[in-house]
Amino acid sequence: MDSTGRGDDGRSAGGRDRDEEGRARNARPRDGLGRPLPYGAAGVARQPEGVVRTPRETVAEAQALLDDGKPFHAHEVFEDAWKSGPEAERALWRGLAQLAVGLTHAARGNVTGGARLLRRGAGAVEEWARGPAGQPRPYGVDLAGLAGWARRLAGTVEVTGAPVDAREAAPRLR
Template sequence: MSEVEPEGGETACWVGEVCPECGRLRAECGHVEEVRARAGGRPGRDRDAAGRARNGRPRDGLGRPLAYGSQGAPRQPEGVLRSAGRALEEAQQLLDAGRPFHAHEVLEDRWKTAPEEERALWRALAQYAVGLTHAARGNRKGAATLLARAAEGLAPFEAEPPFGIDVAGIRRWAVRPEAPAVTVPSADVPALRAGPEG
């Protein structure tokens, strides 16, 4: 099982998995070893009360880790059970506010708790939000990688889009050459839903 694309259970956060230098997954490029060597090896990880890995560092508005003790942007609470409609509404509000990293956290929560047959959909939408996060951070290679992955993951849902999701519009937009350079909010970026929940 890959850390990047697990089958259920703990999920990976792609924001930290894409190398800003080459745009490939860190596990597939040589830059990760360079970073670890500069840091003196792999540092310990923050863990929650149950022992699961959790990053306790404060983050800025685009989800970039800040130094411990810094004042960070408010984070989305983890593990919130949301209906599909609520997850889409909250994620869209966060995208409209220019907070794609936080939208990804909402979509990732739904991915973790959705029925098995929906998980690929929510994973692709979370990847879409992470692609937008990389674009907002100026990492065009990382944005292109995640947006392409999202478009591919949404493909099986295009014929019968669930929950009013604009699957076709998101897929078309995500593969446009200029997509990795767009920062949300932008009228150019398609909304998650084409209309009310169906």
């Protein structure tokens, strides 16, 4: 155990993972779709949490992660924007995060959850675009195109019942 009461594997004396501040946080490595791997396994580097980016940096970083087949990690980038951005844009970033999580579930083979989140995210970004502060292409993001992509993918997942390849199924945000 170190001075924070954590062992070499990040777990507390009680067996629960904790971060540097002592908050509960799963320290297990993750694969590219965010699934936990056994302790000690080689995993994909996690996205740092609480990073404040400009909206354009958020979109660029999320797109790079989507292109790399890592929608779970893209969702974390959108979640940072949702939590740190202006109140008027929170619904936009939350909707984009839902789209990324929907793709994550679809790639993991969770047909019901994937389709549901893809449709929820599509509705959220469309609703935001129609709202008083909304716009159809904030920061160059094609919200109508994304909503169409999400609904098509949801239908495909439901019809095939098979996991999708996250890299091949990734949307173009702009």
